[in-house]
Each structure stands twice: as C-alpha cells, then as structure tokens.
Amino acid sequence: MDSIKVVGGRELKGVIPISGAKNAALPLMIASLLTEDTLTLSNVPRLRDVAQLTQILMNHGVDYSVNGKRSGQDDLDGQTVHLTAREIVDTTAPYELVSKMRASFWVIGPLVARMHEARVSLPGGCAIGTRPVDFFIEGLEKLGADIDIDAGYVVVKAPGGLVGDRVEFPKVSVGATHTIMMAATLAKGETEIVNAACEPEVADLAACLTAMGAKIEGAGTPVIRIQGVDRLHGAHHAVVPDRIETGTYAMAVAMTGGEVLLRGTRANLLDTALDTLREAGTEITEVPEGLKVYRNGNGIQPVDVTTEPFPGFPTDLQAQFMALMTMAGGQSRITETIFENRFMHVQELARLGAQIHIDGNTAIVDGVSTLRGAPVMATDLRASVSLVIAGLAAEGETTVNRVYHLDRGFERLEDKLTRCGAQIERISG
Structure with a gap:
C-alpha cells in the first residue's frame, strides 16, 4: 500500500493547476445515461473515483473514450472524455461496484427516467458517517415511481414514465438534488425541487443538462424547477474547477508561507473559505489566470469556523483548516455540522504535536509553535490531505500511510506540490 513521505520546512512558490471538480465530474458522467447521443x-x-465510475457506466452499456495528449498540453491538465449510452443493456448496478463508491448510487435517477426501471444496490456505510438514501427514494416516489427494497437492492419501476411533482427535501442533500434533477429532465410536466442544494457542482450539472436540451431554472438556489422534455441530446461541457482542491492548496500555502498561483480556478466557488483564510492572515488576490495566494508576515491567526452547506464553509475543507489552525497564534474552534464522525484526523494530527480537544461536534485547537514529523495514518480523503498539509510545515519527516484515499480526490498531489518546491514523494508499497 502506497505512502507519502514529506520533509517539512519549505515555502511553496510557483504555479499549481487546479483540476476539474470530482464532485462535478461524477454526476456529469452519470448524466450520459440520459441520452443515446455522445456527451x-x-x-x-x-x-x-472517475475510473471506478467509468467501470460502472460501462456495465450499463456506456461506450467510453479519452482524447490523446494534445500539442502544448500540460501533463497536469484535465482530460477530455466521450461517453455514449446508445443502448442501456443492463439496468442493474450491482453491489460489488456500488459498494466501492457511494456516488454511483446516483445512476438510479437517469436509469428510471430513461428506461422506466432500475435495480441499484444500497451503497452501505461510510467512514465519515452514515449518508442514507431515504431522500433519493422519497423523491423518486414523488415522481411516480414504485419502489421496493429487495435483498439489499433498491428496485424502481415507472412503467408509464416519471411524472413531475413537488419534491421537498427535509434536509439539504447534494446527491439527492443531483439525482432528482437528472430524473426530472425526462419526466412528464414540471418538477419543483425545494430545499435543493446550492453547491456550484449542482449548477454545473444543470448547465450541462441544459446544453443537452433540458429546461431547468433556479439551479444554484434553494428552489429548482425542471420542465420535462421527451429526449435529451449530446453536448460538450467543461467541468467546473475543483473548489475543494483550490481551498486545500490555498491552505497549504497559508501553512508553509510562500506565494503560489492557483491556475484555472475562481474565487466565487468558495468565497466563505477564502474570507476565512484572509482572517487567518493569508493574502488572496483574483487574477486573470486564477488566484494568487500569499502568506503575509504576521503568522497564522486563529479563526473559528462552522461547516455549513454552500455558500457556507465546506465540510470538505474542515480537516485541512484544522491542520492550519494547529500552528495558529492562539485558540480556534472548529464545529462540524454536516457529518458525524469527521474528526478522525485529530488523533493523527496529535502525533505531530497538535493540541486539540474534542467537545461534542466542536474541535478546540490550541495553536503550537512547532509540529514534528511522525508516521501517521490516513482515515479518509480529506483527512489524508490534512496530514500532508501539516507535514509540509512540520520539522523533520512525516510519512502518511494508506494514501489510496488521496487518489480518489486529488490528482497527482505530490507532483503539483513538488513543482512548487515541496520535498514530497510517493513510496510504493
């Protein structure tokens, strides 16, 4: 199993290209099931995760191809993929595939919308807490689907097709918003989604679906209205920049000092997180190429944060920000409201010398002047990168084990950091 070795103490200086957002790419790929044309x-x-979802879509009959490298293309630039679901050959998403990635459950919406039936395995638990699929099921039932749970599978049937209706979520859910919005594009009549997720990735999916011929209003707000159409067609769409990767590298610069251009990203994707970083003593400037991040000379200032749905502070940046606060000049409080059990990185940060106390869903962080390298264990995707961030500033060597989590959500992290002067390498195990 691979690990990453980091020798801390180096400022980051240079350019980091920001990849397309994983949390946008996955539902966009799933949207290919809605049309027989090429997306x-x-x-x-x-x-x-992209590779895993590709296997799942191919199981349904999706043809998949990738453009080769183009002249002048950076090795870290995103790829262009073509997905064609000319014929859905299987409406079952089996447990052995769905269990490896929760987002693959979202195929249930497009499958029942286009094929009027689907049989999708329940995805099971998650290391950062339970994320039930009740909202997905209740939403599809509101659109006229008959649903049974049989031997661990959600079996959905809508013989006459889905019919638009009002779907109100009791709690904001990004995955359920994606799924019901995709399903509603081919439903008869109008669907209104109330208490919809407002994340940029939801708006990005809506933009792609609109390019495919869907009629959608309000994406990016709490109320989305979809007027169903008979069919969707192919389209070309560029995946929105990854706001979590943007925030992660901005926090790495804040942690180490230096100056880095985060190329190809936008401030409006994560205004709250950037404002929080500015409070912590980081200078962030929007430039034509992206965002320029610079740690000023006043040290890291303590800031209290509470995770919230967009446009609030993202839960997916909580662990990274906690790593930053471990070296702040005072006490900070970090409250997690989205997922339970998302403080598993605390014990590992403590191995580096961090002083953190947990009180319910709040972590109280007393900043220290020095972290010292040690072997640590990654527990989930965001926790993994928080340990890398801490290791970049720690004295000596830090080895982050079980980094397969990182490969799910960060594209060539060690290569991007090495380009900016970090002493970091992957060790194959």
Whole structure:
C-alpha cells in the first residue's frame, strides 16, 4: 500500500493547476445515461473515483473514450472524455461496484427516467458517517415511481414514465438534488425541487443538462424547477474547477508561507473559505489566470469556523483548516455540522504535536509553535490531505500511510506540490 513521505520546512512558490471538480465530474458522467447521443466532457480529473465510475457506466452499456495528449498540453491538465449510452443493456448496478463508491448510487435517477426501471444496490456505510438514501427514494416516489427494497437492492419501476411533482427535501442533500434533477429532465410536466442544494457542482450539472436540451431554472438556489422534455441530446461541457482542491492548496500555502498561483480556478466557488483564510492572515488576490495566494508576515491567526452547506464553509475543507489552525497564534474552534464522525484526523494530527480537544461536534485547537514529523495514518480523503498539509510545515519527516484515499480526490498531489518546491514523494508499497 502506497505512502507519502514529506520533509517539512519549505515555502511553496510557483504555479499549481487546479483540476476539474470530482464532485462535478461524477454526476456529469452519470448524466450520459440520459441520452443515446455522445456527451463530451473536458477538464475531467484523472482520479480513482472517475475510473471506478467509468467501470460502472460501462456495465450499463456506456461506450467510453479519452482524447490523446494534445500539442502544448500540460501533463497536469484535465482530460477530455466521450461517453455514449446508445443502448442501456443492463439496468442493474450491482453491489460489488456500488459498494466501492457511494456516488454511483446516483445512476438510479437517469436509469428510471430513461428506461422506466432500475435495480441499484444500497451503497452501505461510510467512514465519515452514515449518508442514507431515504431522500433519493422519497423523491423518486414523488415522481411516480414504485419502489421496493429487495435483498439489499433498491428496485424502481415507472412503467408509464416519471411524472413531475413537488419534491421537498427535509434536509439539504447534494446527491439527492443531483439525482432528482437528472430524473426530472425526462419526466412528464414540471418538477419543483425545494430545499435543493446550492453547491456550484449542482449548477454545473444543470448547465450541462441544459446544453443537452433540458429546461431547468433556479439551479444554484434553494428552489429548482425542471420542465420535462421527451429526449435529451449530446453536448460538450467543461467541468467546473475543483473548489475543494483550490481551498486545500490555498491552505497549504497559508501553512508553509510562500506565494503560489492557483491556475484555472475562481474565487466565487468558495468565497466563505477564502474570507476565512484572509482572517487567518493569508493574502488572496483574483487574477486573470486564477488566484494568487500569499502568506503575509504576521503568522497564522486563529479563526473559528462552522461547516455549513454552500455558500457556507465546506465540510470538505474542515480537516485541512484544522491542520492550519494547529500552528495558529492562539485558540480556534472548529464545529462540524454536516457529518458525524469527521474528526478522525485529530488523533493523527496529535502525533505531530497538535493540541486539540474534542467537545461534542466542536474541535478546540490550541495553536503550537512547532509540529514534528511522525508516521501517521490516513482515515479518509480529506483527512489524508490534512496530514500532508501539516507535514509540509512540520520539522523533520512525516510519512502518511494508506494514501489510496488521496487518489480518489486529488490528482497527482505530490507532483503539483513538488513543482512548487515541496520535498514530497510517493513510496510504493
């Protein structure tokens, strides 16, 4: 099993290209099931989750191809992929595939919308807490689907097709918003999604579906209206930049000092997180090429944060920000409201010398002047990169084990950091 070795103490200086967002690329790829024409997606990141979803879509009959390298293309630029679901040959998404990635459950919406039936395995648990699929099921039932749970599978049937209706989520859910929005594009009449997720990735999916011929209003707000159409066609769509990767590298610069251009990203994708970083003493400037990040000379200032749905502070940046606060000049409080059990990185940060106390869903962080390298264990995707960030500033050598989590969501992290002067390498195991 691979590990990453980091020798801390170096400022980051240079350019980091920001990849396409994993959390946008996955639903965009799933949207290919809605049409028999080809959907072309550019700026797709090269990630383990993308490769896994490709296998799942191919199981349904999707043809998949990737453009070769083009003249002048950077090795870290996103790829262009073509997905064609000319014929859906299988409406079952089996447990052995769905269990490896929760987002693959989202195929249930397009499958029942186009084929009027689907049989999709329940995805099971998650290391950062339970994420039930009740909202997905209740939403599809509101659109007229009959649903049974049989031997661990959700069996959905809509013999006459889906019919638009009002779907109100009791709690904001990005995955359920994606799924019901995709399903509603081919439903008869109008669907209104209330308490919809407002994340940029939802708006990005809506933009792609609109390019495919869907009629969608309100994406990016709490109320989305979809007027169903008879069919969708192919389109070309560029995946939105990854706001979590953007925030992660900005926090790495804040941690180490230096100056880095985050190329190809936008501030409006994560305004709250950037404002928080500015409070912590980091200078962030929007430039035509992306975002320029610079750690000023006043050290890291303590800041309290609470995770919230977009446009609030993202839960997917909580672990990274906690790593930054371990070396702040004072006490900070980090409250997690989205997922339970998302403080597993605390014990590993403590191995580096961090002083963190857990009180319910709040982590109280007393900043220290020095972290010292040690072997640590990654527990999930975001926790993994938080340990890398801490290791970049720690004295001596830090070895992050079980980094297969990183490959699910960060494209060639060690290569991007090495280009900016970090002493970091992957060790194959």
